[in-house]
Amino acid sequence: MAETPDGAQERPVLALDRIVKEFPGVRALDGVELELHPGEVTALIGENGAGKSTVVKILTGIYQPDGGQILIDGQPTAFPTAQAAADAGVTAIHQETVLFDELSVAENIFIGHAPRTRFGMIDRAGMKRRAGEILASIGAEIDPGVRLRDLGIASRHLVAIARALSIDARVVIMDEPTAALSQKEIEELYELVDTLKAQGKAILFISHKFDEIFRIADRYTVFRDGQFVGAGLMRDTDEGALVQMMVGRSVDQIFPKRESLLGVELLKVVGYSHPTEFEDINFTLRRGEILGFYGLVGAGRSEFMQSLIGITKPSKGVVRLEDRIKIIRSPADAIDAGIVYVPEDRGRQGAILDLPIFQNVTLPSLGQTSKHGFTQLAEEFALARKYTQRLDLRAASLDTHVGSLSGGNQQKVVIAKWLATRPKVIILDEPTKGIDIGSKAAVHDFMSELAAEGLSVIMVSSEIPEIMGMADRVIVMREGRIAAELEGDALTPETLVRHAAGIGLKEDAA
Ligand SMILES: Nc1ncnc2c1ncn2[C@@H]1O[C@H](COP(=O)(O)OP(=O)(O)OP(=O)(O)O)[C@@H](O)[C@H]1O
Ligand SMILES: [Mg+2]
Incomplete structure (x- = not known):
């Protein structure tokens, strides 16, 4: 007692x-x-x-x-x-x-x-x-x-x-x-x-x-x-x-951002607007960059990201990838262009619960593992093993059905699946929500490693330590618009919150 x-x-x-x-x-x-x-x-x-x-x-x-x-x-x-x-x-x-x-x-x-x-x-x-x-x-x-x-x-x-x-x-x-x-x-x-x-x-x-x-x-x-x-x-x-x-051990390095050399401009978004959700979004993203999107819930971040992969239709605006205009009308167009999105609501939009882990991971990237139209099982396993290990997925085997995994491990399967397509740009919406603190370190570590290899990452996060620790630069959205773009000394927990909520900014400037 x-x-x-x-x-x-x-x-x-x-x-x-x-x-x-x-x-x-x-x-x-x-x-x-x-x-x-x-x-x-x-x-x-x-x-x-x-x-x-x-x-x-x-x-x-x-x-x-x-x-x-x-x-x-x-x-x-x-x-x-x-x-x-x-x-x-x-x-x-x-x-x-x-x-x-x-x-x-x-x-x-x-x-x-x-x-x-x-x-x-x-x-x-x-x-x-x-x-x-x-x-x-x-x-x-x-x-x-x-x-x-x-x-x-x-x-x-x-x-x-x-x-x-x-x-x-x-x-x-x-x-x-x-x-x-x-x-x-x-x-x-x-x-x-x-x-x-x-x-x-x-x-x-x-x-x-x-x-x-x-x-x-x-x-x-x-x-x-x-x-x-x-x-x-x-x-x-x-x-x-x-x-x-x-x-069972101490976690001291939770946000292990590596110094990465930023490459050339990869993605440029110009004047993206939507009748109700967001307006006049402009930014660029370089190769190997981790760009944070911060904002309060309802600021329009997820809606905007969905328009980048063709789920919501913008009313105006252009996307340039590697200096070419890309018309993205559907998620399939986006995958072809090399832009993938890992949604926040991974439960509903993510995994196929009746299929084993390895098939979930390799589903969108079958092109990589099939030869002459035949899927090579060993290669599928190897691909799935590589990504799930790096994300610290805990499962009895890769044959395990995703439905029997714990909630956090199901989320890791969805992240692995999109990373395995080897995209140019990956958009991660709240990547570590529901993920325990030890695995969080593994996810962050892997993100940094991929950025160092030249992948560009857009990370939507409402967690200030995660944004501060991982992002090279941060765009703050408020009520569907870009409220600020912060980097270096201007990027602090306080500036993030003030811009996101729209409070106390004029007094500061004066
Ligand atoms: N129906 C099931 N069939 C087979 N294995 C299962 C089933 N339900 C849970 N498990 C296994 O039991 C273990 C505990 O899972 P549980 O869902 O209780 O974890 P959790 O602590 O809630 O994790 P999370 O923080 O990720 O939600 C995991 O290894 C999981 O794969
Ligand atoms: Mg659980």
């Missing part, structure tokens, strides 16, 4: 005792321990593939453990189904909760478990009242009677959360909940976590972002390669100690 932050001895609501989970060829969990306490946030920390999401699936009745026990209030129990976990008061807030546009807010919250009257009919009045109470408890001012389709994105997110809470949870699980949220939504989520804590719920919070772990967690538990490494109170530890536990 552990000490609480204020020193008392308290029994965990939920505990895992020596849990084992095996998949063919992988021991995903090898006797792990975890304790969740009422009114506290426990951060679960570990590298990509450490076993975090597998624990979530065991706690929500999706997977059955092969050994060990789940204890609720100290009593051994089992969650043979998702319903059993919900009945025990364990719920997970998923990003991709399915909601229905044509149903009301209250119906969305209670679909599948609506309160019923004595006669077995759905108790509509009771449902609406209860929905209102749950929404109010998380500070959401949403009328439970309105149709979902009339709500904006932020309100929909709150409805999804209210749905998770409608089962009267004692344990709330969040697996990388802020990965797809804007800064404002992230702040709202932190407030919600504080509210849930105050209601006495035990929260399990999974994240790769140390700043947020330190912001909201009371305790931590660290896994490495499916094993329990340690647990404790956040106030007794620091980032260095946690990283050391996660990776």
Whole structure:
């Protein structure tokens, strides 16, 4: 039994005792321990593939453990189904909760478990009242009677959360909940976590972002390669100690930008405009350069990048590559020209989950490995091995289906696939989101190495240390326009933020 932050001895609501989970060829969990306490946030920390999401699936009745026990209030129990976990008061807030546009807010919250009257009919009045109470408890001012389709994105997110809470949870699980949220939504989520804590719920919070772990967690538990490494109170530890536990070594060189000699101008974008998303974008990119694009979420960076590969159509503007005008009407045109884009949302736009790793990696570059129309399997493997090793991909073998990889390792497959096409220009949108701190170093190291070989990189990133550490030059976008181009001494965390937000610039100049 552990000490609480204020020193008392308290029994965990939920505990895992020596849990084992095996998949063919992988021991995903090898006797792990975890304790969740009422009114506290426990951060679960570990590298990509450490076993975090597998624990979530065991706690929500999706997977059955092969050994060990789940204890609720100290009593051994089992969650043979998702319903059993919900009945025990364990719920997970998923990003991709399915909601229905044509149903009301209250119906969305209670679909599948609506309160019923004595006669077995759905108790509509009771449902609406209860929905209102749950929404109010998380500070959401949403009328439970309105149709979902009339709500904006932020309100929909709150409805999804209210749905998770409608089962009267004692344990709330969040697996990388802020990965797809804007800064404002992230702040709202932190407030919600504080509210849930105050209601006495035990929260399990999974994240790769140390700043947020330190912001909201009371305790931590660290896994490495499916094993329990340690647990404790956040106030007794620091980032260095946690990283050391996660990776088993210290990571000192996180952003290893090499000095590269910049080559000749490779890409020139002139006057790129779009009716609603961006306007008058002009810049050049040299061979071997890493050009950063910084901005707040919604600044138009991803929309602009998508126009460079023919997904969105610009209304005006020209792209010159190696001093020739390129007309890019589709992603296929872009690949032919040597421009590839690795999207931020790699889950949906990236990998084919039913195919093995090696085929995912080699799919867009089959030309390189096929002779006389026949694909050379050995060469395909060699190509896939080269890129996945450099990105520190952790998988049993290259035959493993991508669907069975951890989230972070799936992302590495998508990055490898585009790098393997040997493009001239690669656009990486938030390249290390969802990637653990050790692998991040591997991804950055590889980026620098490729730039040194002459590849030009456009890196869209919202992480200041990443931008500062990796980019030779940075373009800041605000509201669809270029707000500043920064390099050398002018490139500081402060100038980045000021230009991105458009604050305090005139005073500085005066
Ligand atoms: N359905 C499955 N079939 C086979 N192997 C699996 C399956 N689900 C998970 N694994 C394996 O179990 C291990 C743990 O994966 P898990 O998804 O729990 O990692 P994670 O800690 O959540 O990582 P990330 O930070 O990348 O999301 C990995 O080696 C993964 O490949
Ligand atoms: Mg995961």
